[in-house]
Amino acid sequence: MLDSLYIGASGMQAQQQNVDAISNNLANVNTAGYKRSRIDFEDLLYRAVPSGRDSSGQFAATGRMGMGTAMAGSSKVFTVGDAKKTAEPLDLAINGQGFFEIALPDGSVAYTRNGAFRLDQDGMLVNQDGYALVGAIQVPPESTQVRIDSVGRVTATLTGQRDPVELGQIHLANFTNPAGLTAVGDNLFQATDRAGEPIIGNPGENGTGGLAQGYLEGSNVRLIDEMVSLILAQRAYEINAKVVQASDELLSISNNLYR
Amino acid sequence: MDTIAMIESGMQSDVQRLHVISQNLANLSTTGFKREVAVTRAFNDYLHGGVNGTGLQATGYAQPVVTTTTDQSAGPLKYSSNPLDVAVEGDGYMVVAAPWGEAYTRQGSLQIDATGRLVTSGGLAVLGTSGEIHLSGSTPRIDQEGNVYDGTQLVDRLRVVQAPDPSTLVRVGSGLFANEASGSIVEATNYRMRQGYTEAANVVSMHEMIKMIETVRHFEASQKLARGYDDMLDRAINLLGEL
Numbered sequence: 292m293l294d295s296l297y298i299g300a301s302g303m304q305a306q307q308q309n310v311d312a313i314s315n316n317l318a319n320v321n322t323a324g325y326k327r328s329r330i331d332f333e334d335l336l337y338r339a340v341p342s343g344r345d346s347s348g349q350f351a352a353t354g355r356m357g358m359g360t361a362m363a364g365s366s367k368v369f370t371v372g373d374a375k376k377t378a379e380p381l382d383l384a385i386n387g388q389g390f391f392e393i394a395l396p397d398g399s400v401a402y403t404r405n406g407a408f409r410l411d412q413d414g415m416l417v418n419q420d421g422y423a424l425v426g427a428i429q430v431p432p433e434s435t436q437v438r439i440d441s442v443g444r445v446t447a448t449l450t451g452q453r454d455p456v457e458l459g460q461i462h463l464a465n466f467t468n469p470a471g472l473t474a475v476g477d478n479l480f481q482a483t484d485r486a487g488e489p490i491i492g493n494p495g496e497n498g499t500g501g502l503a504q505g506y507l508e509g510s511n512v513r514l515i516d517e518m519v520s521l522i523l524a525q526r527a528y529e530i531n532a533k534v535v536q537a538s539d540e541l542l543s544i545s546n547n548l549y550r
Numbered sequence: 551m552d553t554i555a556m557i558e559s560g561m562q563s564d565v566q567r568l569h570v571i572s573q574n575l576a577n578l579s580t581t582g583f584k585r586e587v588a589v590t591r592a593f594n595d596y597l598h599g600g601v602n603g604t605g606l607q608a609t610g611y612a613q614p615v616v617t618t619t620t621d622q623s624a625g626p627l628k629y630s631s632n633p634l635d636v637a638v639e640g641d642g643y644m645v646v647a648a649p650w651g652e653a654y655t656r657q658g659s660l661q662i663d664a665t666g667r668l669v670t671s672g673g674l675a676v677l678g679t680s681g682e683i684h685l686s687g688s689t690p691r692i693d694q695e696g697n698v699y700d701g702t703q704l705v706d707r708l709r710v711v712q713a714p715d716p717s718t719l720v721r722v723g724s725g726l727f728a729n730e731a732s733g734s735i736v737e738a739t740n741y742r743m744r745q746g747y748t749e750a751a752n753v754v755s756m757h758e759m760i761k762m763i764e765t766v767r768h769f770e771a772s773q774k775l776a777r778g779y780d781d782m783l784d785r786a787i788n789l790l791g792e793l
Contacts, residue, residue, distance in 0.1 A: 358723075
């Protein structure tokens with residue numbers, strides 16, 4: 292009936308999704324390897340409205356009026372977060388682009404930037420949720436020092452031996468369009484058609500970064516930016532609520548034309 | 551035009567004006583959004599040939615007379631640090647391949663699709679001087695002239711155009727403008743590209759708020775006018791009848 296009512300509502304709806312994304316970013320400010328989400332908005336279809344009649348009495352469709360706003364899409368921003376020193380030998384940070392490959396129990400592969408690995412009861416290198424790193428790297432119980440170099444070679448010094456033994460190689464996956472990956476929770480991403488095929492290689496190849504042992508990548512959420520966005524989103528929500536209120540007033544006034 | 555029709559016409563255009571205001575406010579957070587301005591047609595347009603020897607000639611059409619134009623002024627640039635965000639500073643639009651041909655946009659939150667093509671957030675290919683732009687990674691470098699580098703290799707230059715008469719650019723939604731057949735498009739000269747920035751909407755919320763108050767109050771005043779006219783008719787019918 293009154294388009295401005297629905298347009299105001301579309302603005303409120305969009306800002307609510309915006310606040311959802313901002314609050315998720317803020318909640319994960321301390322999650323290792325977390326990538327912030329961002330939401331893009333777009334204006335909705337314009338339609339021509341008859342804006343009057345011209346001198347010959349014909350309707351002239353010169354006015355074009357928009358139909359509100361909507362979320363164009365939500366995407367992850369894959370800028371590299373700050374590396375934080377942890378001194379844990381199994382903490383790895385990727386110094387640039389690339390993802391660790393994680394084998395899920397259902398046989399599929401997921402991708403993560405969170406390099407906080409540990410050993411399970413069999414000495415296998417697994418992530419925090421116990422899913423194995425692809426490559427099946429097993430650390431023998433008698434090893435005293437595990438070293439992972441920047442190109443992903445894993446070596447260990449065993450008790451009573453002088454020379455380190457090689458345990459395996461960590462590969463990284465890279466994507467043409469990382470923003471097209473789907474976040475599935477637990478800091479994991481899944482490959483999609485939009486992201487392209489994973490390109491697997493050693494760290495430092497195919498545009499990926501080298502590994503840094505004893506470091507973890509912090510989230511790339513910047514608190515101040517998120518706070519500013521939150522304030523703006525809240526105010527934008529408020530003003531769109533006012534639009535709904537004003538539309539309501541218009542309806543009320545026109546209902547009271549007749550006493 | 552009789553009084554009631556005139557009042558109705560005024561109230562109709564208030565509804566349309568509120569429509570325009572709400573569209574602007576709903577898109578406060580839309581990257582590259584250009585605000586719409588409601589234009590009320592001059593009173594003279596109501597008249598057949600204006601004022602002539604026989605006095606004012608009203609057409610008698612009680613149609614709303616609000617049209618819209620686009621305020622093409624630049625919005626503030628917002629730093630985003632995302633290498634795929636590109637803002638046009640100055641006059642100009644980036645060119646994208648839409649299903650119907652070329653479309654123009656200032657919405658520079660770009661993406662790379664699965665085949666390595668530079669696309670808009672809606673998935674339309676962004677055009678360079680030699681067509682679609684293909685990249686091998688997701689972190690191109692874009693300089694001030696719009697040259698796109700893949701690593702150190704120059705791939706293409708983003709095409710930036712402008713319309714000598716901006717009114718020939720018609721909004722089609724999703725931040726896109728289409729060119730009406732009559733309009734001409736020329737390569738832009740006076741611009742700079744800014745990588746890592748997005749252009750915020752050029753909507754000023756305070757301005758729209760004041761327009762909104764104005765509109766609602768005008769609507770209210772028109773209602774009072776209609777009631778006053780109704781009173782007058784009431785008196786004419788009931789009091790004159792008693793004589």
